[in-house]
Amino acid sequence: MAYDVEKPDEQWRAELTPAEYQVLRQAGTEPAFVGEYTDTKTEGVYSCRACGADIFTSDTKFESHCGWPSFYDPKDSDAVELIEDRSHGMVRTEVRCSNCGSHLGHVFAGEGYDTPTDQRYCINSISMRLSPAES
Template identity: 80%
Template sequence: MRYDIEKPDEQWRAELTDEEYRVLRQAGTEPAFQGEYTDTTTEGVYSCRACGAELFRSETKFASHCGWPSFYDPTESSAVELVDDFSFGMTRTEVRCARCGSHLGHVFTGEGYPTPTDQRYCINSISLRLEPKES
């Protein structure tokens, strides 16, 4: 797929930290319960750390206690790309930034959380940047 923002690998490596690159560009996962936004309740907008595209809003963030920030819906369905992921012998749905193709995490359905969509977008904190709401 072609993205609005495409850069050579060397440029991504220069712009991102080693850990950001590993997660965003190589579909890695940060350790559970260690991410910057796992437990935050700050109101605001969550954007892609790689390109700045708006992805999620705090209104859709919920406490899933899974070890990563969880949202029940992206800001717009077109903000994320959903891709079948068969890695590690599992069937999952990967969530990518639709603007730059960066890996964000995975989305799960039917887990029984009391959310309007019955979905859990399980997103790596390191894939996001929170812009707090101005008071």
């Protein structure tokens, strides 16, 4: 897929920290329960750390106790790209930023959470930046 933001690998490496690069550009996962936004209750908008596109809002964030920030819906239906992921001997759905193609996490359905969509977007904190809502 062609993205609005495309950069050579060397530029991504220069702009992101090694940990950010590993998650965003190499589809890595940060360790559970250590992410900056796992337990935050701050209201605002979560954007892609790589390109700044708005991805999620605090209105759809919920407590899943899975170790990563969880959302039940992206900010806009076209904010994310969903891709089948058959790595690690399982079938999952990868979530990428539709603006730059960066890996954000995975989405799971039918887990029984009391959310309007019955989905859990399990997103790496390191893949996002939170802009707090203005009071």
